[in-house]
Amino acid sequence: MPMSITFETTHEWQESRWNQAETVYNEAFPEAGRKSRAIVKRMFERGIAILHTWHENGDVVAMALSSVNKQAKVLVIDYIAVRQDHRGRGLGRRCIADIQAWASIEAGCKAIVIEVEAEETPVNRERIQFWQRVGFHLTAYVHPYIWVPETYRAMYLNLDEDELLTDDGKKLFTYITNYHERAYRGKL
Numbered sequence: 001m002p003m004s005i006t007f008e009t010t011h012e013w014q015e016s017r018w019n020q021a022e023t024v025y026n027e028a029f030p031e032a033g034r035k036s037r038a039i040v041k042r043m044f045e046r047g048i049a050i051l052h053t054w055h056e057n058g059d060v061v062a063m064a065l066s067s068v069n070k071q072a073k074v075l076v077i078d079y080i081a082v083r084q085d086h087r088g089r090g091l092g093r094r095c096i097a098d099i100q101a102w103a104s105i106e107a108g109c110k111a112i113v114i115e116v117e118a119e120e121t122p123v124n125r126e127r128i129q130f131w132q133r134v135g136f137h138l139t140a141y142v143h144p145y146i147w148v149p150e151t152y153r154a155m156y157l158n159l160d161e162d163e164l165l166t167d168d169g170k171k172l173f174t175y176i177t178n179y180h181e182r183a184y185r186g187k188l
Helices: 015-028 037-045 091-106 122-133 169-184
Strands: 005-010 050-056 059-069 074-082 111-117 151-158
Touching: 005 091, 015 037, 015 050, 015 059, 015 074, 037 169, 050 091, 059 091, 059 169, 074 091, 074 169, 091 111, 111 122, 111 169, 122 151, 151 169
Parallel strands: 074 111
Antiparallel strands: 005 050, 050 059, 059 074, 111 151
């Protein structure tokens, strides 16, 4: 992987940065599986969204959208994507390492939580295996949402050995659903 990739994080809506990140976002996630631009923008206006971007020669080559649960000291990663033509080079690992360092040092988080689709498919197994390779632990609890047909499982990564997060998937989903509720409250 080239060393010319830089990492940036912002808590503020920046139209030009989102335009670049949105290209990677749209490439990686189907329309039905992503938040609209209006919802993402409103999340920034409410102070609940964080955009992480990785740049090579001025172009966004990877992005992540996350939120910090300050009370629990947990970072929830909602979306993370590497541009198609940059996959298979270790950039995904680099993104996770950068987010880990940022979450621990800059945001004061003790853990990172994500949700993964629970259905047993080759694609979902591959995704789970990626997260496990970068240190995440899969929980057994399967979470149903009322607004989407898919079920999900929580995965977590402890960042602070002195403050370990529970491995109770149902409890971890309280952080995830709290984030989604804040994102969609007053939906446009």
